[in-house]
Amino acid sequence: MTLKTLPPISRSTEKFSLKNFFHSIWRQRWLYFLMMPTLIYFAIFKYGPLWNAQIAFKDFKPLLGVMGSPWVGFQHFETFVNSFYFTDLLTNTVFFSLAKLILGMPLAIVCAIALHETWFLRYRTFVQTVIYLPHFLSWVIMFGVLLVILSPGNGLLNAIIEQFGGDPIPFLTSPNHFRWVVIFSDIWKETGWSTILYLAALLAISPDLYEAAAVDGATPLQRIWHISIPGIIPVIVLVTLLRMGNILDAGFNQIFVLYSVPVYSVGDIIDTWVYRQGVLQFQFSLATAVGFFKGVIGLVLILISNQIAKRVAQQSLF
Amino acid sequence: MLRSKTRDAILFQIGLAVFLTIILLLILLPFWRVIVTAFIPLDIYTREGIPFFLSPTEWTFEAFNQLLGHSMFPRAALNSIIITLLGTAISLVLTVPLAYGLSTRNLPGRKLLMTLVLFVYLFSPGLIPIYLLITGMNLTNNYLAIILPPAVSVYNTLVMMSFFEGLPEDLKDAARIDGANELQVLWHVILPLSKPILLTIGLFYAVYFWNEFFTPLLYLNDNDLMPLPVLLRNILISASFNEYVEYNAFSSSSIESLKAAGVLITMIPMLLVYPWIQRYFTKGTLVGGVKG
Numbered sequence: 001m002t003l004k005t006l007p008p009i010s011r012s013t014e015k016f017s018l019k020n021f022f023h024s025i026w027r028q029r030w031l032y033f034l035m036m037p038t039l040i041y042f043a044i045f046k047y048g049p050l051w052n053a054q055i056a057f058k059d060f061k062p063l064l065g066v067m068g069s070p071w072v073g074f075q076h077f078e079t080f081v082n083s084f085y086f087t088d089l090l091t092n093t094v095f096f097s098l099a100k101l102i103l104g105m106p107l108a109i110v111c112a113i114a115l116h117e118t119w120f121l122r123y124r125t126f127v128q129t130v131i132y133l134p135h136f137l138s139w140v141i142m143f144g145v146l147l148v149i150l151s152p153g154n155g156l157l158n159a160i161i162e163q164f165g166g167d168p169i170p171f172l173t174s175p176n177h178f179r180w181v182v183i184f185s186d187i188w189k190e191t192g193w194s195t196i197l198y199l200a201a202l203l204a205i206s207p208d209l210y211e212a213a214a215v216d217g218a219t220p221l222q223r224i225w226h227i228s229i230p231g232i233i234p235v236i237v238l239v240t241l242l243r244m245g246n247i248l249d250a251g252f253n254q255i256f257v258l259y260s261v262p263v264y265s266v267g268d269i270i271d272t273w274v275y276r277q278g279v280l281q282f283q284f285s286l287a288t289a290v291g292f293f294k295g296v297i298g299l300v301l302i303l304i305s306n307q308i309a310k311r312v313a314q315q316s317l318f
Numbered sequence: 319m320l321r322s323k324t325r326d327a328i329l330f331q332i333g334l335a336v337f338l339t340i341i342l343l344l345i346l347l348p349f350w351r352v353i354v355t356a357f358i359p360l361d362i363y364t365r366e367g368i369p370f371f372l373s374p375t376e377w378t379f380e381a382f383n384q385l386l387g388h389s390m391f392p393r394a395a396l397n398s399i400i401i402t403l404l405g406t407a408i409s410l411v412l413t414v415p416l417a418y419g420l421s422t423r424n425l426p427g428r429k430l431l432m433t434l435v436l437f438v439y440l441f442s443p444g445l446i447p448i449y450l451l452i453t454g455m456n457l458t459n460n461y462l463a464i465i466l467p468p469a470v471s472v473y474n475t476l477v478m479m480s481f482f483e484g485l486p487e488d489l490k491d492a493a494r495i496d497g498a499n500e501l502q503v504l505w506h507v508i509l510p511l512s513k514p515i516l517l518t519i520g521l522f523y524a525v526y527f528w529n530e531f532f533t534p535l536l537y538l539n540d541n542d543l544m545p546l547p548v549l550l551r552n553i554l555i556s557a558s559f560n561e562y563v564e565y566n567a568f569s570s571s572s573i574e575s576l577k578a579a580g581v582l583i584t585m586i587p588m589l590l591v592y593p594w595i596q597r598y599f600t601k602g603t604l605v606g607g608v609k610g
Contacts, residue, residue, distance in 0.1 A: 031500040038416040038470060042434070048440040050443060133589075140584070154367050156370075273444055
């Protein structure tokens with residue numbers, strides 16, 4: 001929200017009164033009337049789930065309903081924290097988020113700089129069009145593409161491995177390789193699209209700086225190091241902070257499509273576990289408690305990230 | 319001195335072009351492999367596997383004929399179109415008033431509304447509470463189960479709100495002085511000026527609904543309601559293959575070809591509108607900054 005010239009509001013001079021408040025609502029009755037469907041929608045579909053979330057602290061029985069089920073306090077949270085899968089789930093989730101960020105971000109930055117530096121503008125547009133494409137495809141399509149590349153029978157990668165005399169690897173079902181499949185397929189799908197913010201920041205750098213560097217006889221690499229990189233540091237900081245705030249969102253759709261029983265131990269993240277435990281095993285309260293736990297940590301992390309962003313980059317994340 | 323500098327610059331440009339070409343090929347090669355796999359005739363496939371290059375003169379449309387010959391694919395495509403159109407329409411109808419209301423500076427209770435909207439954006443209790451809500455409302459096997467929970471995205475609302483905030487206040491005031499109420503202001507003044515943002519946000523929603531496969535899988539168990547991505551997933555994991563294709567012993571395409579053809583059929587509608595989508599997404603994403 002940018003600061004614009006606000007109309008002089010009499011709020012400071014007038015004392016707040018209920019009558020005035022209702023009067024002002026009445027003046028805006030059309031606007032409220034207009035928003036009514038959305039407000040009702042919010043009450044049901046956004047706050048309804050929050051109401052249901054109380055079963056995290058109850059022993060939910062479908063027959064008794066959300067209200068009728070007995071309270072059990074933090075029992076489900078204790079069960080989760082003390083369970084053997086707690087560390088695995090948390091490690092997998094954080095591992096995937098961090099690996100995607102640490103390996104994906106430098107590549108995106110290098111791509112953005114390459115696109116920015118190239119003289120062949122037509123070719124640049126073409127490359128951009130192609131590398132943005134995977135972002136718009138669903139993970140189901142990506143799964144199909146990955147099967148064609150990775151299947152042990154005649155996948156492209158395994159064909160190459162066999163050419164060099166190696167044994168085919170069942171990438172999608174092998175616990176030793178599944179993590180890399182998750183990380184690299186995400187990088188393959190999203191790196192192109194994530195160049196867009198860096199590229200925008202690069203294009204916003206004043207051309208005067210580059211001209212001055214040319215006059216001073218800077219080499220291309222010096223130019224990138226001393227002008228381009230400093231120019232996109234704010235974006236890098238913001239993207240990193242935002243990703244840190246969402247570190248527990250490791251990509252549910254992706255893992256849900258790609259994983260299978262043999263790789264649960266290395267692929268299971270909080271979200272996929274919640275789905276299986278809740279929807280498939282009917283452990284509604286335990287699954288809700290875990291989802292709630294994730295939600296609270298997520299909220300705290302994003303608020304912290306936002307504070308840092310405000311202080312460091314003078315920008316708000318939301 | 320000058321010569322060596324330009325030579326450096328040219329070498330640098332060649333290096334960049336090579337790098338970009340490698341990236342380009344890394345993206346394109348998998349798709350090329352999908353195409354070859356989908357079009358390969360069975361005799362070549364059984365004789366030599368999948369070659370890297372297959373001349374288009376040898377391509378066969380057998381796999382596509384088999385998939386499209388079964389009623390399942392056309393029906394799933396129709397289901398996807400229904401979900402996408404209905405979902406986008408409902409989403410816009412619900413998003414626009416909220417974004418407009420929040421952009422109105424002197425709306426009483428605006429701060430409270432903003433807080434309530436932001437809170438559900440920042441805190442999510444996860445899948446199960448919403449699952450219980452939807453099943454409790456008996457929305458299983460109903461497209462509303464897929465459409466309603468994500469119908470208003472807070473992020474999209476905020477992007478639209480900042481667009482509305484950028485419109486000159488004078489325009490609205492002029493209409494208000496002429497005696498228009500807020501409904502008329504929105505309809506006759508704001509919306510005609512907002513076509514770019516409506517298109518952008520509409521596309522955000524449309525792409526989301528077109529790609530959505532988890533909630534259909536969760537809430538629809540009637541095969542006749544299945545959208546394309548769910549059908550594709552079932553084909554890819556080969557669950558009861560014969561339900562979805564005219565597959566028989568005399569088939570002249572392999573299972574791999576059928577799977578690859580399924581991928582292509584599901585991709586093609588997106589490819590057709592992609593140039594358009596790309597343009598608006600680029601704009602919309604840059605408006606939204608890093609949020610997203």
